Amino acid sequence: MAEQESQVHRHADADGHFRRKDSAFRSTVSSNPDAEFPAERDRYVLYLNYGCPWAHRTNLVRSLKGLENIIQLVVLDPELGPEGWFFSGRWGSAEKDPLYGFTKLSQFYFKAQPDYQGRYTVPMLWDKRKETIVNNESGEIIRMLYTEFDHLLPEELREANRPGGGFYPAHLRSEIDAMNEWVYHKINNGVYKTGFATTQEAYDANVYPLFEALDRVEQHLAQPGHQPYLFGENITEADIRLYTTICRFDVAYYLIFRCNLKMIRHDYPLLDRWYRRLYHDETQRTRGGAFKKTTFFGIYKFNYLKALGKRSGSTQTIIPAGPFPDILPLEA
Ligand SMILES: N[C@@H](CCC(=O)N[C@@H](CS)C(=O)NCC(=O)O)C(=O)O
Structure with missing residues:
Protein backbone atom coordinates (compact mmCIF):
# COMPACT_ATOMS: atom_id res chain seq x y z
CA MET A 1 0.00 0.00 0.00
CA ALA A 2 2.76 2.43 0.92
CA GLU A 3 4.46 1.88 -2.44
CA GLN A 4 1.18 2.40 -4.31
CA GLU A 5 0.45 5.52 -2.31
CA SER A 6 3.75 7.11 -3.11
CA GLN A 7 3.26 6.42 -6.83
CA VAL A 8 -0.24 7.89 -6.94
CA HIS A 9 0.84 11.00 -5.07
CA ARG A 10 4.19 11.50 -6.75
CA HIS A 11 3.65 14.39 -9.11
CA ALA A 12 7.14 15.67 -9.88
CA ASP A 13 9.86 13.82 -11.80
CA ALA A 14 13.29 13.16 -10.27
CA ASP A 15 14.55 16.59 -11.40
CA GLY A 16 11.78 18.36 -9.43
CA HIS A 17 9.71 19.29 -12.51
CA PHE A 18 6.05 18.26 -12.89
CA ARG A 19 5.25 16.86 -16.37
CA ARG A 20 1.65 16.01 -17.26
CA LYS A 21 1.25 12.66 -19.06
CA ASP A 22 -0.79 12.22 -22.25
CA SER A 23 -4.29 10.77 -21.87
CA ALA A 24 -4.79 7.17 -23.06
CA PHE A 25 -8.40 6.98 -24.30
CA ARG A 26 -8.96 9.19 -27.31
CA SER A 27 -12.12 8.02 -29.13
CA THR A 28 -14.88 10.38 -30.21
CA VAL A 29 -18.62 10.46 -29.68
CA SER A 30 -20.16 11.39 -33.01
CA SER A 31 -23.50 12.66 -34.27
CA ASN A 32 -23.21 10.03 -37.01
CA PRO A 33 -25.52 7.14 -35.99
CA ASP A 34 -23.13 4.63 -37.62
CA ALA A 35 -20.10 5.80 -35.65
CA GLU A 36 -18.33 3.59 -33.11
CA PHE A 37 -19.68 5.86 -30.36
CA PRO A 38 -22.88 7.50 -31.67
CA ALA A 39 -24.38 10.36 -29.66
CA GLU A 40 -27.50 9.03 -27.90
CA ARG A 41 -29.52 10.12 -24.91
CA ASP A 42 -28.62 8.41 -21.61
CA ARG A 43 -25.77 6.35 -23.06
CA TYR A 44 -22.71 8.25 -21.76
CA VAL A 45 -21.64 9.05 -18.21
CA LEU A 46 -19.21 11.79 -17.24
CA TYR A 47 -17.10 10.87 -14.20
CA LEU A 48 -15.34 13.75 -12.48
CA ASN A 49 -14.70 15.49 -9.21
CA TYR A 50 -15.40 19.13 -8.47
CA GLY A 51 -11.81 19.99 -7.56
CA CYS A 52 -10.13 19.29 -10.88
CA PRO A 53 -9.93 22.20 -13.35
CA TRP A 54 -9.74 19.88 -16.40
CA ALA A 55 -12.86 18.07 -15.25
CA HIS A 56 -14.45 21.45 -14.55
CA ARG A 57 -14.22 22.32 -18.26
CA THR A 58 -16.40 19.33 -19.12
CA ASN A 59 -18.90 19.96 -16.32
CA LEU A 60 -19.16 23.60 -17.38
CA VAL A 61 -19.77 22.76 -21.05
CA ARG A 62 -22.32 20.07 -20.10
CA SER A 63 -24.23 22.82 -18.26
CA LEU A 64 -23.71 25.56 -20.85
CA LYS A 65 -24.96 23.24 -23.58
CA GLY A 66 -28.00 22.01 -21.63
CA LEU A 67 -26.86 18.40 -21.74
CA GLU A 68 -27.82 17.57 -18.13
CA ASN A 69 -30.62 15.25 -19.20
CA ILE A 70 -28.63 13.64 -21.98
CA ILE A 71 -25.25 12.91 -20.36
CA GLN A 72 -25.29 11.55 -16.82
CA LEU A 73 -22.90 13.06 -14.28
CA VAL A 74 -21.27 11.01 -11.51
CA VAL A 75 -19.10 12.82 -8.97
CA LEU A 76 -16.10 11.43 -7.06
CA ASP A 77 -14.47 12.72 -3.88
CA PRO A 78 -12.04 15.62 -4.44
CA GLU A 79 -9.26 14.02 -2.37
CA LEU A 80 -6.81 11.74 -4.18
CA GLY A 81 -6.79 8.49 -2.19
CA PRO A 82 -3.98 5.91 -1.99
CA GLU A 83 -5.33 4.21 -5.09
CA GLY A 84 -6.58 7.29 -6.87
CA TRP A 85 -10.01 8.96 -6.95
CA PHE A 86 -12.74 7.26 -4.93
CA PHE A 87 -16.44 7.53 -4.04
CA SER A 88 -17.27 8.75 -0.54
CA GLY A 89 -20.61 10.53 -0.22
CA ARG A 90 -18.91 13.76 0.94
CA TRP A 91 -18.27 17.02 -0.98
CA GLY A 92 -21.07 16.19 -3.43
CA SER A 93 -19.60 12.77 -4.31
CA ALA A 94 -21.75 9.70 -4.93
CA GLU A 95 -21.44 7.09 -2.14
CA LYS A 96 -20.52 4.52 -4.73
CA ASP A 97 -20.68 4.16 -8.46
CA PRO A 98 -24.31 3.82 -9.61
CA LEU A 99 -23.50 1.54 -12.56
CA TYR A 100 -21.38 -1.24 -11.05
CA GLY A 101 -21.12 -0.31 -7.37
CA PHE A 102 -17.41 0.42 -7.88
CA THR A 103 -15.69 2.26 -5.05
CA LYS A 104 -12.87 3.87 -7.02
CA LEU A 105 -12.19 5.27 -10.47
CA SER A 106 -9.34 2.86 -11.25
CA GLN A 107 -11.90 0.04 -11.51
CA PHE A 108 -13.29 1.63 -14.68
CA TYR A 109 -9.83 1.92 -16.20
CA PHE A 110 -9.21 -1.80 -15.60
CA LYS A 111 -12.67 -2.77 -16.82
CA ALA A 112 -11.98 -0.87 -20.05
CA GLN A 113 -8.42 -2.17 -20.35
CA PRO A 114 -7.29 -4.93 -17.96
CA ASP A 115 -3.56 -4.24 -18.55
CA TYR A 116 -3.93 -0.44 -18.18
CA GLN A 117 -0.79 1.15 -16.76
CA GLY A 118 -1.38 4.89 -16.85
CA ARG A 119 -2.86 7.26 -14.28
CA TYR A 120 -6.54 7.16 -13.35
CA THR A 121 -7.59 10.66 -14.24
CA VAL A 122 -10.78 12.70 -14.30
CA PRO A 123 -12.62 13.69 -16.39
CA MET A 124 -13.53 10.31 -17.87
CA LEU A 125 -16.36 9.71 -20.33
CA TRP A 126 -17.88 6.22 -20.05
CA ASP A 127 -20.07 4.43 -22.59
CA LYS A 128 -22.75 2.36 -20.83
CA ARG A 129 -23.56 0.40 -23.99
CA LYS A 130 -20.04 -0.74 -24.89
CA GLU A 131 -18.93 -0.65 -21.24
CA THR A 132 -15.72 1.15 -21.95
CA ILE A 133 -13.97 4.52 -21.66
CA VAL A 134 -14.55 6.71 -24.69
CA ASN A 135 -12.18 9.51 -23.81
CA ASN A 136 -10.29 10.92 -20.82
CA GLU A 137 -8.93 14.13 -22.36
CA SER A 138 -10.94 17.20 -21.36
CA GLY A 139 -9.93 19.31 -24.37
CA GLU A 140 -11.39 16.65 -26.67
CA ILE A 141 -14.47 15.90 -24.57
CA ILE A 142 -15.60 19.55 -24.57
CA ARG A 143 -15.38 19.73 -28.37
CA MET A 144 -17.62 16.66 -28.66
CA LEU A 145 -20.11 18.26 -26.30
CA TYR A 146 -20.28 21.50 -28.34
CA THR A 147 -21.67 19.80 -31.45
CA GLU A 148 -22.17 16.07 -31.44
CA PHE A 149 -25.33 15.91 -29.29
CA ASP A 150 -26.96 18.90 -31.00
CA HIS A 151 -29.61 16.83 -32.79
CA LEU A 152 -30.94 15.89 -29.31
CA LEU A 153 -31.17 19.54 -28.17
CA PRO A 154 -33.72 22.30 -28.83
CA GLU A 155 -32.88 24.50 -31.84
CA GLU A 156 -31.60 27.46 -29.83
CA LEU A 157 -28.98 25.40 -28.00
CA ARG A 158 -27.46 23.99 -31.15
CA GLU A 159 -24.02 25.28 -31.99
CA ALA A 160 -24.95 26.66 -35.41
CA ASN A 161 -27.76 28.76 -33.89
CA ARG A 162 -25.81 30.28 -31.02
CA PRO A 163 -24.92 33.96 -31.33
CA GLY A 164 -21.51 34.39 -32.95
CA GLY A 165 -21.42 30.81 -34.24
CA GLY A 166 -20.99 28.99 -30.94
CA PHE A 167 -18.18 28.15 -28.54
CA TYR A 168 -15.65 27.32 -31.26
CA GLY A 313 3.80 13.75 4.11
CA SER A 314 1.78 16.38 5.99
CA THR A 315 -1.68 15.45 7.28
CA GLN A 316 -2.42 19.02 8.28
CA THR A 317 -5.45 20.55 6.62
CA ILE A 318 -6.20 23.85 8.26
CA ILE A 319 -8.27 25.50 5.56
CA PRO A 320 -7.21 29.16 5.13
CA ALA A 321 -10.02 31.65 5.92
CA GLY A 322 -9.24 34.07 3.10
CA PRO A 323 -9.44 35.61 0.75
CA PHE A 324 -12.78 37.04 1.71
CA PRO A 325 -15.10 37.00 -0.10
CA ASP A 326 -14.17 34.09 -2.36
CA ILE A 327 -14.96 36.29 -5.36
CA LEU A 328 -15.82 39.99 -5.42
CA PRO A 329 -19.38 41.02 -6.30
CA LEU A 330 -20.13 41.94 -9.91
CA GLU A 331 -19.91 45.66 -9.22
CA ALA A 332 -16.85 45.86 -6.98
N1 LIG B 1 -5.11 15.78 -19.77
C1 LIG B 1 -6.08 15.52 -18.84
C2 LIG B 1 -5.57 15.83 -17.46
C3 LIG B 1 -6.53 15.40 -16.40
C4 LIG B 1 -5.86 15.37 -15.02
O1 LIG B 1 -4.63 15.47 -14.89
N2 LIG B 1 -6.69 15.23 -13.98
C5 LIG B 1 -6.16 15.14 -12.63
C6 LIG B 1 -7.04 15.86 -11.64
S1 LIG B 1 -6.92 17.61 -11.76
C7 LIG B 1 -6.17 13.69 -12.19
O2 LIG B 1 -7.14 12.99 -12.38
N3 LIG B 1 -5.08 13.26 -11.54
C8 LIG B 1 -4.99 11.97 -10.95
C9 LIG B 1 -3.65 11.36 -11.14
O3 LIG B 1 -2.84 11.92 -11.92
O4 LIG B 1 -3.40 10.34 -10.52
C10 LIG B 1 -7.31 16.32 -19.20
O5 LIG B 1 -7.20 17.53 -19.48
O6 LIG B 1 -8.39 15.75 -19.21
Whole structure:
Protein backbone atom coordinates (compact mmCIF):
# COMPACT_ATOMS: atom_id res chain seq x y z
CA MET A 1 0.00 0.00 0.00
CA ALA A 2 2.76 2.43 0.92
CA GLU A 3 4.46 1.88 -2.44
CA GLN A 4 1.18 2.40 -4.31
CA GLU A 5 0.45 5.52 -2.31
CA SER A 6 3.75 7.11 -3.11
CA GLN A 7 3.26 6.42 -6.83
CA VAL A 8 -0.24 7.89 -6.94
CA HIS A 9 0.84 11.00 -5.07
CA ARG A 10 4.19 11.50 -6.75
CA HIS A 11 3.65 14.39 -9.11
CA ALA A 12 7.14 15.67 -9.88
CA ASP A 13 9.86 13.82 -11.80
CA ALA A 14 13.29 13.16 -10.27
CA ASP A 15 14.55 16.59 -11.40
CA GLY A 16 11.78 18.36 -9.43
CA HIS A 17 9.71 19.29 -12.51
CA PHE A 18 6.05 18.26 -12.89
CA ARG A 19 5.25 16.86 -16.37
CA ARG A 20 1.65 16.01 -17.26
CA LYS A 21 1.25 12.66 -19.06
CA ASP A 22 -0.79 12.22 -22.25
CA SER A 23 -4.29 10.77 -21.87
CA ALA A 24 -4.79 7.17 -23.06
CA PHE A 25 -8.40 6.98 -24.30
CA ARG A 26 -8.96 9.19 -27.31
CA SER A 27 -12.12 8.02 -29.13
CA THR A 28 -14.88 10.38 -30.21
CA VAL A 29 -18.62 10.46 -29.68
CA SER A 30 -20.16 11.39 -33.01
CA SER A 31 -23.50 12.66 -34.27
CA ASN A 32 -23.21 10.03 -37.01
CA PRO A 33 -25.52 7.14 -35.99
CA ASP A 34 -23.13 4.63 -37.62
CA ALA A 35 -20.10 5.80 -35.65
CA GLU A 36 -18.33 3.59 -33.11
CA PHE A 37 -19.68 5.86 -30.36
CA PRO A 38 -22.88 7.50 -31.67
CA ALA A 39 -24.38 10.36 -29.66
CA GLU A 40 -27.50 9.03 -27.90
CA ARG A 41 -29.52 10.12 -24.91
CA ASP A 42 -28.62 8.41 -21.61
CA ARG A 43 -25.77 6.35 -23.06
CA TYR A 44 -22.71 8.25 -21.76
CA VAL A 45 -21.64 9.05 -18.21
CA LEU A 46 -19.21 11.79 -17.24
CA TYR A 47 -17.10 10.87 -14.20
CA LEU A 48 -15.34 13.75 -12.48
CA ASN A 49 -14.70 15.49 -9.21
CA TYR A 50 -15.40 19.13 -8.47
CA GLY A 51 -11.81 19.99 -7.56
CA CYS A 52 -10.13 19.29 -10.88
CA PRO A 53 -9.93 22.20 -13.35
CA TRP A 54 -9.74 19.88 -16.40
CA ALA A 55 -12.86 18.07 -15.25
CA HIS A 56 -14.45 21.45 -14.55
CA ARG A 57 -14.22 22.32 -18.26
CA THR A 58 -16.40 19.33 -19.12
CA ASN A 59 -18.90 19.96 -16.32
CA LEU A 60 -19.16 23.60 -17.38
CA VAL A 61 -19.77 22.76 -21.05
CA ARG A 62 -22.32 20.07 -20.10
CA SER A 63 -24.23 22.82 -18.26
CA LEU A 64 -23.71 25.56 -20.85
CA LYS A 65 -24.96 23.24 -23.58
CA GLY A 66 -28.00 22.01 -21.63
CA LEU A 67 -26.86 18.40 -21.74
CA GLU A 68 -27.82 17.57 -18.13
CA ASN A 69 -30.62 15.25 -19.20
CA ILE A 70 -28.63 13.64 -21.98
CA ILE A 71 -25.25 12.91 -20.36
CA GLN A 72 -25.29 11.55 -16.82
CA LEU A 73 -22.90 13.06 -14.28
CA VAL A 74 -21.27 11.01 -11.51
CA VAL A 75 -19.10 12.82 -8.97
CA LEU A 76 -16.10 11.43 -7.06
CA ASP A 77 -14.47 12.72 -3.88
CA PRO A 78 -12.04 15.62 -4.44
CA GLU A 79 -9.26 14.02 -2.37
CA LEU A 80 -6.81 11.74 -4.18
CA GLY A 81 -6.79 8.49 -2.19
CA PRO A 82 -3.98 5.91 -1.99
CA GLU A 83 -5.33 4.21 -5.09
CA GLY A 84 -6.58 7.29 -6.87
CA TRP A 85 -10.01 8.96 -6.95
CA PHE A 86 -12.74 7.26 -4.93
CA PHE A 87 -16.44 7.53 -4.04
CA SER A 88 -17.27 8.75 -0.54
CA GLY A 89 -20.61 10.53 -0.22
CA ARG A 90 -18.91 13.76 0.94
CA TRP A 91 -18.27 17.02 -0.98
CA GLY A 92 -21.07 16.19 -3.43
CA SER A 93 -19.60 12.77 -4.31
CA ALA A 94 -21.75 9.70 -4.93
CA GLU A 95 -21.44 7.09 -2.14
CA LYS A 96 -20.52 4.52 -4.73
CA ASP A 97 -20.68 4.16 -8.46
CA PRO A 98 -24.31 3.82 -9.61
CA LEU A 99 -23.50 1.54 -12.56
CA TYR A 100 -21.38 -1.24 -11.05
CA GLY A 101 -21.12 -0.31 -7.37
CA PHE A 102 -17.41 0.42 -7.88
CA THR A 103 -15.69 2.26 -5.05
CA LYS A 104 -12.87 3.87 -7.02
CA LEU A 105 -12.19 5.27 -10.47
CA SER A 106 -9.34 2.86 -11.25
CA GLN A 107 -11.90 0.04 -11.51
CA PHE A 108 -13.29 1.63 -14.68
CA TYR A 109 -9.83 1.92 -16.20
CA PHE A 110 -9.21 -1.80 -15.60
CA LYS A 111 -12.67 -2.77 -16.82
CA ALA A 112 -11.98 -0.87 -20.05
CA GLN A 113 -8.42 -2.17 -20.35
CA PRO A 114 -7.29 -4.93 -17.96
CA ASP A 115 -3.56 -4.24 -18.55
CA TYR A 116 -3.93 -0.44 -18.18
CA GLN A 117 -0.79 1.15 -16.76
CA GLY A 118 -1.38 4.89 -16.85
CA ARG A 119 -2.86 7.26 -14.28
CA TYR A 120 -6.54 7.16 -13.35
CA THR A 121 -7.59 10.66 -14.24
CA VAL A 122 -10.78 12.70 -14.30
CA PRO A 123 -12.62 13.69 -16.39
CA MET A 124 -13.53 10.31 -17.87
CA LEU A 125 -16.36 9.71 -20.33
CA TRP A 126 -17.88 6.22 -20.05
CA ASP A 127 -20.07 4.43 -22.59
CA LYS A 128 -22.75 2.36 -20.83
CA ARG A 129 -23.56 0.40 -23.99
CA LYS A 130 -20.04 -0.74 -24.89
CA GLU A 131 -18.93 -0.65 -21.24
CA THR A 132 -15.72 1.15 -21.95
CA ILE A 133 -13.97 4.52 -21.66
CA VAL A 134 -14.55 6.71 -24.69
CA ASN A 135 -12.18 9.51 -23.81
CA ASN A 136 -10.29 10.92 -20.82
CA GLU A 137 -8.93 14.13 -22.36
CA SER A 138 -10.94 17.20 -21.36
CA GLY A 139 -9.93 19.31 -24.37
CA GLU A 140 -11.39 16.65 -26.67
CA ILE A 141 -14.47 15.90 -24.57
CA ILE A 142 -15.60 19.55 -24.57
CA ARG A 143 -15.38 19.73 -28.37
CA MET A 144 -17.62 16.66 -28.66
CA LEU A 145 -20.11 18.26 -26.30
CA TYR A 146 -20.28 21.50 -28.34
CA THR A 147 -21.67 19.80 -31.45
CA GLU A 148 -22.17 16.07 -31.44
CA PHE A 149 -25.33 15.91 -29.29
CA ASP A 150 -26.96 18.90 -31.00
CA HIS A 151 -29.61 16.83 -32.79
CA LEU A 152 -30.94 15.89 -29.31
CA LEU A 153 -31.17 19.54 -28.17
CA PRO A 154 -33.72 22.30 -28.83
CA GLU A 155 -32.88 24.50 -31.84
CA GLU A 156 -31.60 27.46 -29.83
CA LEU A 157 -28.98 25.40 -28.00
CA ARG A 158 -27.46 23.99 -31.15
CA GLU A 159 -24.02 25.28 -31.99
CA ALA A 160 -24.95 26.66 -35.41
CA ASN A 161 -27.76 28.76 -33.89
CA ARG A 162 -25.81 30.28 -31.02
CA PRO A 163 -24.92 33.96 -31.33
CA GLY A 164 -21.51 34.39 -32.95
CA GLY A 165 -21.42 30.81 -34.24
CA GLY A 166 -20.99 28.99 -30.94
CA PHE A 167 -18.18 28.15 -28.54
CA TYR A 168 -15.65 27.32 -31.26
CA PRO A 169 -16.78 29.29 -34.32
CA ALA A 170 -15.00 28.69 -37.63
CA HIS A 171 -13.90 32.31 -38.06
CA LEU A 172 -12.15 32.38 -34.66
CA ARG A 173 -10.63 28.90 -34.58
CA SER A 174 -7.05 29.81 -35.38
CA GLU A 175 -7.08 32.65 -32.83
CA ILE A 176 -8.68 30.47 -30.15
CA ASP A 177 -6.21 27.64 -30.82
CA ALA A 178 -3.27 30.04 -30.62
CA MET A 179 -4.46 31.44 -27.31
CA ASN A 180 -5.25 27.98 -25.90
CA GLU A 181 -1.68 26.94 -26.60
CA TRP A 182 0.06 29.51 -24.41
CA VAL A 183 -2.74 29.64 -21.84
CA TYR A 184 -2.43 25.85 -21.42
CA HIS A 185 1.35 25.73 -20.99
CA LYS A 186 1.85 28.90 -18.97
CA ILE A 187 -1.42 29.24 -17.01
CA ASN A 188 -3.67 26.10 -16.86
CA ASN A 189 -0.70 23.78 -16.44
CA GLY A 190 1.64 26.56 -15.29
CA VAL A 191 0.01 26.68 -11.85
CA TYR A 192 0.60 22.92 -11.49
CA LYS A 193 4.22 23.16 -12.67
CA THR A 194 4.70 25.89 -10.06
CA GLY A 195 2.75 24.22 -7.24
CA PHE A 196 4.09 20.70 -7.72
CA ALA A 197 7.72 21.77 -8.23
CA THR A 198 9.97 20.06 -5.71
CA THR A 199 13.10 22.13 -6.29
CA GLN A 200 13.66 25.91 -6.12
CA GLU A 201 14.95 25.78 -9.69
CA ALA A 202 11.74 24.13 -10.99
CA TYR A 203 9.57 26.60 -9.06
CA ASP A 204 11.51 29.62 -10.34
CA ALA A 205 11.41 28.30 -13.89
CA ASN A 206 7.61 28.27 -13.86
CA VAL A 207 6.34 30.99 -11.53
CA TYR A 208 7.65 33.93 -13.61
CA PRO A 209 6.29 32.68 -16.97
CA LEU A 210 2.91 32.12 -15.26
CA PHE A 211 2.64 35.78 -14.26
CA GLU A 212 3.99 36.99 -17.62
CA ALA A 213 1.15 35.03 -19.23
CA LEU A 214 -1.43 36.53 -16.87
CA ASP A 215 -0.03 39.98 -17.77
CA ARG A 216 -0.50 39.00 -21.42
CA VAL A 217 -4.17 38.11 -20.80
CA GLU A 218 -4.64 41.52 -19.16
CA GLN A 219 -3.14 43.18 -22.26
CA HIS A 220 -5.29 41.00 -24.53
CA LEU A 221 -8.45 42.18 -22.75
CA ALA A 222 -7.40 45.81 -23.28
CA GLN A 223 -7.38 45.40 -27.08
CA PRO A 224 -10.36 46.24 -29.31
CA GLY A 225 -12.67 43.27 -29.96
CA HIS A 226 -11.60 41.49 -26.78
CA GLN A 227 -14.41 42.62 -24.44
CA PRO A 228 -16.45 41.63 -22.55
CA TYR A 229 -15.21 38.12 -23.42
CA LEU A 230 -11.80 37.13 -24.71
CA PHE A 231 -12.97 37.20 -28.33
CA GLY A 232 -15.72 39.78 -28.16
CA GLU A 233 -19.45 39.65 -27.61
CA ASN A 234 -19.79 35.91 -27.08
CA ILE A 235 -18.40 33.29 -24.73
CA THR A 236 -16.00 30.96 -26.56
CA GLU A 237 -13.81 28.01 -25.69
CA ALA A 238 -11.00 30.42 -24.79
CA ASP A 239 -13.14 31.81 -21.93
CA ILE A 240 -14.11 28.33 -20.76
CA ARG A 241 -10.50 27.09 -20.65
CA LEU A 242 -9.17 30.17 -18.86
CA TYR A 243 -12.05 30.41 -16.37
CA THR A 244 -11.42 27.08 -14.65
CA THR A 245 -7.92 28.21 -13.66
CA ILE A 246 -8.83 31.78 -12.72
CA CYS A 247 -11.65 30.73 -10.35
CA ARG A 248 -9.10 28.65 -8.40
CA PHE A 249 -6.40 31.31 -8.41
CA ASP A 250 -6.95 33.67 -5.49
CA VAL A 251 -8.55 31.02 -3.26
CA ALA A 252 -6.08 28.18 -3.82
CA TYR A 253 -3.16 28.67 -6.21
CA TYR A 254 -2.04 31.98 -4.69
CA LEU A 255 -1.37 30.56 -1.24
CA ILE A 256 -1.27 26.79 -1.53
CA PHE A 257 0.60 26.52 -4.86
CA ARG A 258 2.80 29.57 -4.05
CA CYS A 259 1.60 31.45 -7.16
CA ASN A 260 1.83 34.63 -5.14
CA LEU A 261 3.48 37.38 -7.13
CA LYS A 262 0.06 38.94 -7.77
CA MET A 263 -3.63 38.31 -7.07
CA ILE A 264 -6.35 38.41 -9.70
CA ARG A 265 -8.61 40.71 -7.65
CA HIS A 266 -5.92 43.22 -6.70
CA ASP A 267 -3.56 43.26 -9.65
CA TYR A 268 -5.52 42.40 -12.81
CA PRO A 269 -8.53 44.73 -13.11
CA LEU A 270 -9.64 43.66 -16.59
CA LEU A 271 -9.13 39.97 -15.95
CA ASP A 272 -10.98 40.24 -12.64
CA ARG A 273 -13.88 42.06 -14.32
CA TRP A 274 -14.03 39.36 -17.04
CA TYR A 275 -14.01 36.67 -14.32
CA ARG A 276 -16.72 38.32 -12.18
CA ARG A 277 -18.90 38.80 -15.23
CA LEU A 278 -18.79 35.09 -16.06
CA TYR A 279 -19.27 33.87 -12.51
CA HIS A 280 -22.18 36.16 -11.62
CA ASP A 281 -24.04 35.72 -14.93
CA GLU A 282 -27.31 33.91 -14.24
CA THR A 283 -29.01 34.81 -17.51
CA GLN A 284 -29.83 32.55 -20.43
CA ARG A 285 -26.39 33.31 -21.83
CA THR A 286 -24.97 30.90 -19.24
CA ARG A 287 -28.13 28.81 -19.01
CA GLY A 288 -28.99 30.32 -15.67
CA GLY A 289 -25.53 30.37 -14.09
CA ALA A 290 -23.42 27.51 -15.46
CA PHE A 291 -20.19 29.12 -14.22
CA LYS A 292 -21.44 29.76 -10.69
CA LYS A 293 -23.16 26.37 -10.39
CA THR A 294 -20.00 24.47 -11.32
CA THR A 295 -17.62 26.50 -9.10
CA PHE A 296 -16.85 25.24 -5.57
CA PHE A 297 -14.39 27.49 -3.73
CA GLY A 298 -14.35 25.48 -0.48
CA ILE A 299 -13.43 22.34 -2.36
CA TYR A 300 -10.52 24.09 -4.12
CA LYS A 301 -8.93 25.06 -0.81
CA PHE A 302 -9.40 21.54 0.53
CA ASN A 303 -8.28 19.54 -2.50
CA TYR A 304 -5.10 21.49 -3.20
CA LEU A 305 -4.08 21.47 0.47
CA LYS A 306 -4.59 17.72 0.51
CA ALA A 307 -2.73 17.22 -2.76
CA LEU A 308 0.34 19.11 -1.55
CA GLY A 309 0.13 17.64 1.96
CA LYS A 310 0.12 14.06 0.68
CA ARG A 311 3.22 14.71 -1.34
CA SER A 312 5.09 16.25 1.55
CA GLY A 313 3.80 13.75 4.11
CA SER A 314 1.78 16.38 5.99
CA THR A 315 -1.68 15.45 7.28
CA GLN A 316 -2.42 19.02 8.28
CA THR A 317 -5.45 20.55 6.62
CA ILE A 318 -6.20 23.85 8.26
CA ILE A 319 -8.27 25.50 5.56
CA PRO A 320 -7.21 29.16 5.13
CA ALA A 321 -10.02 31.65 5.92
CA GLY A 322 -9.24 34.07 3.10
CA PRO A 323 -9.44 35.61 0.75
CA PHE A 324 -12.78 37.04 1.71
CA PRO A 325 -15.10 37.00 -0.10
CA ASP A 326 -14.17 34.09 -2.36
CA ILE A 327 -14.96 36.29 -5.36
CA LEU A 328 -15.82 39.99 -5.42
CA PRO A 329 -19.38 41.02 -6.30
CA LEU A 330 -20.13 41.94 -9.91
CA GLU A 331 -19.91 45.66 -9.22
CA ALA A 332 -16.85 45.86 -6.98
N1 LIG B 1 -5.11 15.78 -19.77
C1 LIG B 1 -6.08 15.52 -18.84
C2 LIG B 1 -5.57 15.83 -17.46
C3 LIG B 1 -6.53 15.40 -16.40
C4 LIG B 1 -5.86 15.37 -15.02
O1 LIG B 1 -4.63 15.47 -14.89
N2 LIG B 1 -6.69 15.23 -13.98
C5 LIG B 1 -6.16 15.14 -12.63
C6 LIG B 1 -7.04 15.86 -11.64
S1 LIG B 1 -6.92 17.61 -11.76
C7 LIG B 1 -6.17 13.69 -12.19
O2 LIG B 1 -7.14 12.99 -12.38
N3 LIG B 1 -5.08 13.26 -11.54
C8 LIG B 1 -4.99 11.97 -10.95
C9 LIG B 1 -3.65 11.36 -11.14
O3 LIG B 1 -2.84 11.92 -11.92
O4 LIG B 1 -3.40 10.34 -10.52
C10 LIG B 1 -7.31 16.32 -19.20
O5 LIG B 1 -7.20 17.53 -19.48
O6 LIG B 1 -8.39 15.75 -19.21
